[in-house]
Amino acid sequence: MPAPKITVIIPTRERCDVLESSLRTVTSQDYDNLEIIVSDNCSTDDTEGVVRRANDQRIRYVKTGKRLNMSHNWEFALSHVREGWVGFIGDDDGLLPESIKTVSNIIETSGVEAIRSTFCTYHWPAIMGNESGQLIVPMGSGIEIREASLWLKKVMRGVAKYPQLPVIYDGGFVSLATLNKVKSKTGAFFASCNPDLYSAVAVSSVIDRYVFMRAPMAVSGVSRHSTGNSSFSTKKNKNTTPVSTFYSESNIPFHGAMPLHEDGSLPISFQAMVYEAYLQSAHLRDASKEFGYRQQLEVILATAGAHRESIERWGRLFATQHGIDFASARRSAAFKRAYLQPLSTSHKIINALHTVFAEDLPIRNIHEACIAAGTIRGRPGKKGTVRFLGRELNRHFRRQGE
Incomplete structure (x- = not known):
């Protein structure tokens, strides 16, 4: 065969x-x-x-x-x-x-x-500001x-x-x-x-x-071409060209049930993007089992992360369009966040403990990254992971103390 x-x-x-x-x-x-x-x-x-x-x-x-x-x-x-x-x-x-x-x-x-x-995941050198990139290997x-x-x-x-x-x-x-x-x-x-x-x-x-x-x-x-990084990155010096190019094109319209920001931009939320895709594909599923607007607004608000302020502004537009009490939805989202955020954090920690972070290898492009990833998976080492996790936890605790 x-x-x-x-x-x-x-x-x-x-x-x-x-x-x-x-x-x-x-x-x-x-x-x-x-x-x-x-x-x-x-x-x-x-x-x-x-x-x-x-x-x-x-x-x-x-x-x-x-x-x-x-x-x-x-x-x-x-x-x-x-x-x-x-x-x-x-x-x-x-x-x-x-x-x-x-x-x-x-x-x-x-x-x-x-x-x-x-x-x-491989961060190309131009993104890192170095001659070499960073490789993350589960x-x-x-x-x-x-x-x-x-x-x-x-x-x-x-x-x-x-x-x-x-x-x-x-x-x-x-x-x-x-x-x-x-x-x-x-x-x-x-x-x-x-x-x-x-x-x-x-x-x-x-x-x-x-x-x-x-x-x-x-x-x-x-890389510097990545539309997702251009849109979702919180860095002040991020390259905005890819996302600007994206908006300049005649894209498939965002679902009518999902409002745009006042400037015509999309909500910076993966959960909002998921719901938009869910609405666009509704004809593929049993309509009686669909997730409603109120429930999804709460999840979108609860998972907003670093773009929380922007998503709350967008959430008010969404709530108005669908006749939802935004204040009530926001309170419910806070309860959801109380268990979704620790769940997400625990998943990140568990994943980090089963991941190698290669920051010091001279990896210049994606082909070298793929070879390095295959080699690392064949002969794993954890020192880089421990150092990375230690730094991230240290940064987290410093932010908590501010």
Whole structure:
């Protein structure tokens, strides 16, 4: 029986400086039945040259022909897949060595339609202000079969984060049959301006089970091009160009039940983004079991984190639109925060204790990060982790004392 066909899609635009090493992490995969689609969103830099020099017959280079927003570029790339399984990575992300073989083995033995793994994180040198970047490597292992509807409910209640769902991005792979099941009901798969997050909710809405892998298959890169970092970072000197570019595009409109800020910007809350995706994908689920506006407002307020002030301003707009008593919702959110925040903190501490933080290695790009991550997982050491955790706890206690 032939090995499963697996397609890795890399949507890109004007990022040839990071694309080269990202692409190399995929062409380094020792797997014949692999297709690599690079979807060039009308770049004017050396993107085509980078792809040509990679010189790998498994690469399929496609051009959009005109500038598209993020979700439409992802949809365009997906339209070129004809069979098998699909996963996306960003053009500053990468795959760990042998990850496609590992995914293939699980496809052949599990009988599920979606696979999700944890992921490493690599902060590119430009983000760190150093010559080298920072690599964070989770050291977990093993797999579990998860009930999709149960984990979607956990995310909607705020007790789990959306990366725990079968996201099609950075360590996530979904069968084309499942994607087509969603597409058959709407005419397109991606129905939100946040395509990766939307995939997590939409796929969870149409499958029964998925495999969750505690071992990472990908490295998520945080570079000067990262739209998420540009939007969610609290640093004063953050690069705002990626998020400005995002807003300048003709994006899929935010769901009408979710107001925008007065300046037209989106709420800086992953939970709000999750709910937007949930509303956009409502047609995929039983309407009688949906989560309501009041309950979700409370969860969004309770999980606001560093952007709490901004989210409370947005929450007032949401409450007004839906006839919700904001003061009452805010009080209920405080009770939710009282148990959600310690729960989140405990998860972070547990994860940190099972993670290696490599801050001193001379890692210059995502390809080197993927090799280093594979090496660290093969020969783990904990000194860097202990130092990192100690510093973070020290900072936390100092802030508490202020």
